Amino acid sequence: MEKILIIEDELSIAELERDYLELNHYEADIAATGQEGLECLKANSYRLVLLDLMLPDMDGYEVCRKIREVSEIPIIMVTAKNEDIDMIRGLGRGADDYIAKPFNPNQLIARVKAHIARYDRLVSTGQNKDEDIRIGDLLIQPVTRKVFVNNEERTLTAKEFDLLLFMASSPNQVFSKEHLLEQVWGFEFYGDVTTVTVHIRRLREKIEKDPSKPEYIGTVWGVGYRFKR
Amino acid sequence: MEKILIIEDELSIAELERDYLELNHYEADIAATGQEGLECLKANSYRLVLLDLMLPDMDGYEVCRKIREVSEIPIIMVTAKNEDIDMIRGLGRGADDYIAKPFNPNQLIARVKAHIARYDRLVSTGQNKDEDIRIGDLLIQPVTRKVFVNNEERTLTAKEFDLLLFMASSPNQVFSKEHLLEQVWGFEFYGDVTTVTVHIRRLREKIEKDPSKPEYIGTVWGVGYRFKR
DNA sequence: GAAATTTGTAATAACTATATAATGTTTTGG
DNA sequence: CCAAAACATTATATAGTTATTACAAATTTC
Incomplete structure (x- = not known):
C-alpha cells in the first residue's frame, strides 16, 4: 500500500487529511513536529509528504530543505490562505506544489495522485528521457x-x-x-x-x-x- | 545503474557520501586507499570518481594523475578546508571540480549529475575538451x-x-x-x-x-x- | 591605490507566444 | 434525422519573455 507522511501539528486537520487519503486507499502516518517528521522519513518509505507550513519547532521551509538534502520525494505544502506570497518561496525551496487550507478534498487527492505519478515517470524514464x-x-x-x-x-x-x-x-x-x-x-x-x-x-x-x-x-x-x- | 567510485580513508565520510548517492539512484563503491581505488577502477566501470585529497598511501594529486594516465572519467576532489580550494584550482592537476568538506549534499549530487552529463556530451560529440x-x-x-x-x-x-x-x-x-x-x-x-x-x-x-x-x-x-x- | 576593465543589476522598450472568446463544424445518441 | 455535445478553427488582447540601454559594483591592471 502507498504510504503518505503528514507533517501537521493541528491534529484535527491531520486526521481530516488522513481520512480522505484512506478513503482513497492510501495509508497515512501523522507527525506533529518537523523533527518527528524527519525521523518518520528515516524509518519508513513514503511516496509523498504533506507538509504544513507552520510547525511548532521549525517552519515548513526548514523541514522542506532538510528533506531535500536526502530525498527527491514529492512534497506538497499545506498553507493557510493568506500566506500565499510565501508559498512561492516554498516552491522555490524544493516543494513540488502547495495547497491552501481549507482545501477541497478532491483536489488534494488529485494532486497527491498526480505527483506520485509524475515522480514515478521521472524515476522510471530517468534514463532515456533525453533520447530521440x-x-x-x-x-x-x-x-x-x-x-x-x-x-x-x-x-x-x-x-x-x-x-x-x-x-x-x-x-x-x-x-x-x-x-x-x-x-x-x-x-x-x-x-x-x-x-x-x-x-x-x-x-x-x-x-x-x-x-x-x-x-x-x-x-x-x-x-x-x-x-x- | 550508474556507478560512482569513492576514494576516501575516513569511513564515516565515505559512507555519508554513499548514502546520499544511493538516495539519488547511484551505486557507490568505497576504496580506503589510493592503491585500492586504482584497482577498483581497473576492475569496474564507473561514471565518476569522488577523490579525497588526503589519503594514507599517496596524496590525491598523485591518484588523480594516475587515473588520468588511463581515463578521462570525471573526477571531483573533496578537500577538508575551503581555503585549500583556491590553491588547488591554480594547480590544474586534471580534476574536473572541487568540493569542500563539510559539503552540502544537494550540491554534491548536483555536481555529480552535471559532470556525468558533461562527460557524456563530450564523448557523444567526439570532442576533446581542448580541441579547437x-x-x-x-x-x-x-x-x-x-x-x-x-x-x-x-x-x-x-x-x-x-x-x-x-x-x-x-x-x-x-x-x-x-x-x-x-x-x-x-x-x-x-x-x-x-x-x-x-x-x-x-x-x-x-x-x-x-x-x-x-x-x-x-x-x-x-x-x-x-x-x- | 588609482584607473581601467569586467561583471552584475535594474529599468524599460520591443516582441512573441499563448490564453481566451467567438463562431463554425463534426460526431453521437435517441 | 435532429438536437445537443464535443471538437475545430479563427482572430485578438494580453501576459510573459527577451533585448537593449545605462549605470553601479567588483575586479583586475598598472
Whole structure:
C-alpha cells in the first residue's frame, strides 16, 4: 500500500487529511513536529509528504530543505490562505506544489495522485528521457528541442514542443484535456481546457500533412487525444 | 545503474557520501586507499570518481594523475578546508571540480549529475575538451582562449569566453538561463538570471555580424538559448 | 591605490507566444 | 434525422519573455 507522511501539528486537520487519503486507499502516518517528521522519513518509505507550513519547532521551509538534502520525494505544502506570497518561496525551496487550507478534498487527492505519478515517470524514464523519439516520418529531439518531419525541420513553440513530447513519450495512450493541462501546463495553471484544443490544432498544423486528417495526433471522441504510433 | 567510485580513508565520510548517492539512484563503491581505488577502477566501470585529497598511501594529486594516465572519467576532489580550494584550482592537476568538506549534499549530487552529463556530451560529440571548435566562420581555441571570426580575432572577456565555449561544446542543444548560470557561473552563484541575458547580448555584439539577427547564438523562446551549428 | 576593465543589476522598450472568446463544424445518441 | 455535445478553427488582447540601454559594483591592471 502507498504510504503518505503528514507533517501537521493541528491534529484535527491531520486526521481530516488522513481520512480522505484512506478513503482513497492510501495509508497515512501523522507527525506533529518537523523533527518527528524527519525521523518518520528515516524509518519508513513514503511516496509523498504533506507538509504544513507552520510547525511548532521549525517552519515548513526548514523541514522542506532538510528533506531535500536526502530525498527527491514529492512534497506538497499545506498553507493557510493568506500566506500565499510565501508559498512561492516554498516552491522555490524544493516543494513540488502547495495547497491552501481549507482545501477541497478532491483536489488534494488529485494532486497527491498526480505527483506520485509524475515522480514515478521521472524515476522510471530517468534514463532515456533525453533520447530521440522516432515515429513514422517524425523525429523528436528532446535535447535540441527540434522536430523533423521527413528530415525537414518544423519550428515549434515551447508549449507546442512540450505537449508533443509529453504525448509522444507515451504513444497510443489517451490523455484527457484536463490531464494534459495538469501535466504539461502544471498544477498552478487554472485555465480553460480549450487551451489544449487550440494547441493541438496548432501542433497538427505544423506536423501533419493534412491537419484535418491527422495521422499522428488522433482525437478520441468524448475522451481526449492520443499520439498514434 | 550508474556507478560512482569513492576514494576516501575516513569511513564515516565515505559512507555519508554513499548514502546520499544511493538516495539519488547511484551505486557507490568505497576504496580506503589510493592503491585500492586504482584497482577498483581497473576492475569496474564507473561514471565518476569522488577523490579525497588526503589519503594514507599517496596524496590525491598523485591518484588523480594516475587515473588520468588511463581515463578521462570525471573526477571531483573533496578537500577538508575551503581555503585549500583556491590553491588547488591554480594547480590544474586534471580534476574536473572541487568540493569542500563539510559539503552540502544537494550540491554534491548536483555536481555529480552535471559532470556525468558533461562527460557524456563530450564523448557523444567526439570532442576533446581542448580541441579547437570550428563552426562556420567562427573559430574557438580553448587552449589559448582566443576567438576568431573570419580569421579576425575578437577579444572576449573571461565570462564571455566561458559562456561561448560551454554552449559551442554542445551545438544545437538548448540551455535554460538557469542551467547556464549553474554551469558557467557555478553552483555558488545565486544571482539573477538576467545576468545571462546581458552576457548573451554582449557575446552577440562581439561575434555576430548583425547582433539583432544572430546566426550563432539563437534564442529559443520560453526556454533559453542555443548555439547553432 | 588609482584607473581601467569586467561583471552584475535594474529599468524599460520591443516582441512573441499563448490564453481566451467567438463562431463554425463534426460526431453521437435517441 | 435532429438536437445537443464535443471538437475545430479563427482572430485578438494580453501576459510573459527577451533585448537593449545605462549605470553601479567588483575586479583586475598598472
